[in-house]
Amino acid sequence: MTILNESGAPDVVSPLHGLSGLAERFPNTLLVVAGTRADAHLVQSLSVPLPGTPLDPSVRPGSGSGVHPRVVFVVLEPDEEPSGGALASRVIEAAAGFRRTGLVLLVACRSATLLGFDAEFEAEIAGRRLGLPVRALAPDAGGSGVLYTDLEDGAIRSLVELCPRSVTGSGEEPPFSKGNILGRLPFRGRTGRRTAPEEPGARRPVVLLGALPGPREELAAELARVGVEVAGGVLGAETDRLPAIGEGTIVAAVDPYLVAAYRAAEERGATVVRSLLPIGVDGTARFIQDVSTLAGRGASEAGRARQVWESLEPLRSRIRGKRVFFTGDTGLEVPLARFLADAGAVVLEVGTPRLDRRSLAAELSALGEDVDVVESPEWRAQLDRVDAARPDVVVASPGLYVPLVARGHLCRSSLDLLSLGVHGYEGARRILELFARTFERAEKLDALSL
Structure with a gap:
């Protein structure tokens, strides 16, 4: 095999193209897009929902532009001064119009970065004031190696960081449960505690990262067939029903581009699956075998x-x-x-x-x-x-x-x-x-x- 890096400018659709589809797959997440009017026009022109994803019945009817109702815009003027907290205030104002919001993703377009806005800093301020998690994403920041799917990777990474570390809680009040202007958010079990050391041969829960809802359920059914417990999936789960990810948990990413999400799971002490991806017959068989082995079951998929x-x-x-x-x-x-x-x-x-x-x-x-x-x-x-x-x-x-x-x-x-x-x-x-x-x-x- 020859692997060549041409260091060229490959033709890639902007990750912003997938905003509406991502909003449909994140049931109670608000996506706030910060950029110029040109960025807003780009998102409105490119946003096409992914097929086969259920609509959130709680959101307000759309305007017919093709943009999901939970995708809102903060329009930045080209001469706007990036004063600290200004963008955070506008994020809070946008979030106040939505109920049942468990997570806000501040999507910073390239123009926001060029204008000098620190999206990470603004997201931190907004999260403190709102009393709920606000995460910054910069999927279109430029440079080489940008994938169309980078937005999904960053969003799933944000959800992984919100997952409880263990199945059982400690009785402590979880973060973001008090003083929330949008309502109480019970992040069950998010206490930061490590799980107890597992017994040799013990069965371990599996969490799936990625995939559309239908194929993810098909994979879960195949794993259940060989006796593997699937604790849940991150993409598509509401923020107060996220599965535990930490020591003792097996995390299996089913898409190759979820690099940041995988890294976040590793940093929490989870065991990540390094195998063929469940794409194709042999890939699915190898994936099921390797996951079942790590989960303490062991199964042959050859037949x-x-x-x-x-x-x-x-x-x-x-x-x-x-x-x-x-x-x-x-x-x-x-x-x-x-x-x-x-x-x-x-x-x-x-x-x-x-x-x-x-x-x-x-x-x-x-x-x-x-x-x-x-x-x-x-x-x-x-x-x-x-x-x-x-x-x-x-x-x-x-x-x-x-x-x-x-x-x-x-x-x-x-x-x-x-x-x-x-x-x-x-x-x-x-x-x-x-x-x-x-x-x-x-x-x-x-x-x-x-």
Whole structure:
């Protein structure tokens, strides 16, 4: 395998694109976006809810702009002085209009940073005055290695930091339960205590990070089948119902881009799973085996994986031998490429804006020696490589999608896969069905000779 870093400017959709979808998946979280009018217009233009996520019945009806009602804007003027506490006051004013708010995420656009606002400082002040947690995120701060999914990573990290460290409380009054102008928030068990030393061979609870609600429930059911207790998931949980994460807890991130969230769980003393991600048949089987081993159960998934592969054979026959090229912007590229290669496709190149070798060590070793991985690709050179390779399909970032289609390439948007639900055995079927439909439609269009 060749891993090349071109140190280029890869084509990546701004993480702000995912604000509305994230708001739908965080039931009682308010997202306050601080930036100029241009930033507000960008968010309104790009915010598209992710498919398959339930709407929060408690929020007010939207204005029809496509922005979720729990995404609000603090508009900063270009000549505004970044006086300490000014932004915090506006965050408090925005939060006062919403009930049942358990967490406020202050999303600082790049312009807020350039204007001199210290989002971390302002969030701390706002949290003290509100009596509830306020966390600052800067997903679009610029620089190399920005992923479309960085906003989700930062948001889940914030939730991990709010999780109780142990299942049982100490009787102490938890933080943010008194003096809260938005109502009492019972963060059960958040006492900072460490869990008692576990007994050898004891079963340990598992917490899942990431994934859409449906696939996450499918994974939990597969783990329950082998006797593994899933204590809960962070994404989608209300802030007063977050699972415990600390010593004695096993944390399994199901998405490769949750690097900051994983690090936060490690810092709390949790055991993090270093395995193949539950994407594709072999990845799901290996994930379940490794999680069950850490949880004190131990289970072989070889038979189950063999059955799933047999059921997918008609779809594999449509994929086998097809040449696939990933331009990449979501961080899912490496495990998706590994699964398609397992299914019989020929992966020509895997492009990704950022490659975390520690979290992807198992994936990279399973990807195979014949696949080129390009980190931070230079988009012009990448277009030239696509033209030279003439793949059967390109998984393209939205910015390169139209130019590639105009050059005659068959493409799928990377965001299609992000919102598909790619995890677990059923996710493997959905992935193969997506590509099979893509090839079938292309063949039908070719037959028309238009």
